[in-house]
Amino acid sequence: MDMSKFEQNADAQLAHGWGSAYVASSRRRVLAGLLRRKPPLTEESITVVDQPMLKRAITAAALGNMMEWFDFGVYGYLATTLGKVFYPDASGAAQLLATFATFAAAFVVRPLGGLFFGPLGDRIGRQKVLAATMILMAVGTFCVGLIPSYASIGLWAPVLLLLARLLQGFSTGGEYGGATTFIAEYSPDKRRGFLGSWLDFGTFIGYSMGSLMVTILNASMSEADMVAWGWRIPFFIAGPMGLIGLYLRMKLEDTPAFREQLDAHENKVRAAESAGGEIASIFTKFWKPLLVCIGLVILYNVTNYMITAYLPTYFTEVVHRSQLSADMLVLASMVVVVLLILVVGHISDIVGRRAVFAFGGIVQVIIAVPCFWLFGMSNVWAPAIACVAFGIVLACFAAPTASTLPALFPTAVRYGALSIGFNIAVSAFGGTTPLVTSALVTATGSKLFPGFYLILSGLVGLWAVWALRETATQPLVGSPPQVDSPQEAAEVYAEAKEVAAAGR
DSSP states (O other): OOHHHHHHHHHHHOOOOHHHHHHHHHHHHHHHHHHHSSSOOOTTTSEEOOHHHHHHHHHHHHHHHHHHHHHHHHHHHTHHHHHHHHOTTSOHHHHHHHHHHHHHHHHHSHHHHHHHHHHHHHHHOHHHHHHHHHHHHHHHHHHHTTOOOHHHHTTHHHHHHHHHHHHHHHHHTTHHHHHHHHHHHHSOGGGHHHHHHHHHHHHHHHHHHHHHHHHHHHHHSOHHHHHHTGGGHHHHHHHHHHHHHHHHHHTOOOOHHHHHTHHHHHHHHHHHHHTTOHHHHHHHHSHHHHHHHHHHHHHHHHHHHIIIIIHHHIIIIISOOOHHHHHHHHHHHHHHHHHHHHHHHHHHHHHOHHHHHHHHHHHHHHHHHHHHHHHTSSSSHHHHHHHHHHHHHHHHHHHHHHHHSGGGSOGGGHHHHHHHHHHHHIIIIITTHHHHHHHHHHHHOOTTHHHHHHHHHHHHHHHHHHHOOOOTTSOOTTSOOEESSHHHHHHHHHHHHHHHHHTO
């Protein structure tokens, strides 16, 4: 897809209302402040983005996310089958809980991956660490397909599955924080929302590919064949995908923000280490943006994992729809997200990130329980409407996240702080969503309980949106403005001087 044509078409359909005026006002204040800092902003210090490198950076980052979520889509859609392969002696409910517990185990080690890879990316560069996480993700996913069944090696089968999931979790602990940092630091300020949304576009393309593949396998193979060998096919595909992603990432240069501020960045890291450690400084100096980061990630990822990891099983095991019907309904939500996410990302550049997050959060609180009531209806249209509604809400969370979270932190700690905040929230609330909701539905017998869980996450997210500082079209913290062309650099500098002069 041609990015410039996409944005031109979207611009033609959008009216600039109060949101765009608020964003423009915030941008002017920031530009005026840059002229008063030391050293002051000059036209030469404004970064002109290398357009071919920008496109390669977005492609490489999005492909890594696509591979990660291809695995999640496969695992979520195969939950029932994997329960039969690795826990055959348990009851149906126990099989599901054991499978989701193994799924959640990967999220236990994600903060460890974030603690390891995040600060490492701030020290040695984003590109090197992202290449390493790509290798580990591909190896972990490919190995799942090689594990013998419980019938072949007994208890070692679920143990090996757990170890493979732990490797996946450790590697993905450094993936999203690095990918969002990479794209944000490459993107021009005025297009960061749109370009960042390509990262999660890759996420839902990967999930849709994985879920579609399992849907096709379930439709074309018998249950016995799926349990015997068919479940392995999607995991084997991850190996070649990982090699392609690794090749693209090895061809990249590190980001302009990291390269241009390398000396100052190294001094700040040394200072942080001498004061008790870089990680400690993240918690002591940046605890406010860290809490906002955690709140926004809870808002996005509880909804995300509710739909992608739990809903396929909810349809088959709780409301007793057929496997094919359940797969197609959830896939409909993913299609809605894929169709909307780039448009919503561009809208966030116009009306601001806060407006988009707030809209999605308010709608979620209102519709969560009614949607789960619709899921329980026997016809296909009521659940389909609810799936489309959830897809719209999820697009409002997914589109602005990759541009919002990196803007919370300065360059010297951006990768580390983002990875730590993101993975704490995902591990404690996002990845455990299928396990917690499945257990609560089993314990209470209430089919609506997942809706109440979404209301709670929505309220937490709305608090984070209230505390969030608007960053749309503004430079990243500690960085000069980034633009598409030398002509735009001159225009930005002239705008900054004009605003500064008017404020005297």
